[in-house]
Amino acid sequence: MLVAWMSENDTADWTIGVKFVLLRKNSSFNAGIKQSPYATLFGIEARIGLTSSSLPHDVIQKLQTEDDLLAILSSSSTQPDTQPLPETTQPLPETTQPLPETTQALTETIQPLPETTQPTSSIDKKRKLAIAAQQKQAERVVKRSRVIMKDGTVGDNVAVPIPSVDRGRGNPRNILGVILAVENGQYTIGCPSGILKGKYSRHQFDLCPQRLLSESDINSDSSVSLRQANKKESQHGG
Template structure:
């Protein structure tokens, strides 16, 4: 906003978003941009697709716009010559002669073959290439130094280096798919790590123990109690607890950090009705008009 000398805060939202998606996320072990697009965020001309030798000659924005137009807009006659395939023109000249036995026989077939000149363009640097290397996924021609060499067991039987080369676009697409899978696995690992850290801080609650469950502000009135008394009815394999009150069984599971055990047993499991109720209904039913700490 200071550079643009404006007071419109919306102008800075794109820069804030760029800063957030470029920040390293410890949960997914990469930046959000890399998890979505499979490559690092492109900032500035150094990370653009323009060749480095061209960037050295650019000094103004007008030169940059002109260079982008020249790259994106190729003359029609040049495009036709670059994309023209091998054209073979066969001309047959047949001279028929009548033999002594009355049969016709064709002879002297002259084949005139004319091959048109071909110019193949690399899909990455947009320069002429011999066409020896092709992207494994899209099939477009690419330089060996412009492509990305990969190792895939499915293509080990294919001979030649060109069997395991990808252009930038296909390489980023493959990386994006792998990054999404790895990000999901990293989040699951983070979840387990947080669960282990939480279990170390809080001792497990025993079956039948009376616990104190805090009631959120949105679920209680001004005169309602801050806490709710419940009893541990069961413990799941994933470490979550099923709690019951004198009015019924709470319809949600609780982590160990979601309640505090009491010293005395005030509620028994046998006293819990066999019906599920939400936390708000249980808090209203147990409310006595005084704040219980």
């Protein structure tokens, strides 16, 4: 967005454009919190242009051209800001009750204010809505991940990706293995070269729809790293 602003305005001064970009991002609607970040923080939508001025909202809605704006500003400047106060002809009433002489009498005359419940501010309302929207979004993500990343069971065939730095161009991108054990969401995977070192999380491998290997095909006597397993199973030495 900043690059687009610099291209449109034919300038390389990004320090000026970053202010407009930040305002645009913070005032845009966010699908996660169901409102803009600006409204979540301050409780109101960002005021841009004439909406940030002291002009009434209904007056701004009626403006069509710059001449209309100049006419309203000129008319408001000609009107006096303050009205003269009316002269009071009646004298002030005389106080007949004496003032309390002691602090005890003073405290007796002061009545405590009634306790009133303060209404929730707009900022609190906006933030509560944002929290509720984020919780719903998190629930959807967890539900979707559970459908896509189905839990594996012992005996399932999996494909473990090999990093590009550890494989040659002629090597396969994955190593075929078998789930040997599952404990607290951590998987122990074995391949024909041996049992892979370390535990694997569910997002670190893909489940195979067919069982091409069984536990009898796994070399359970040795423990190898993913790089060593790739080197042993490679057709040209990894």
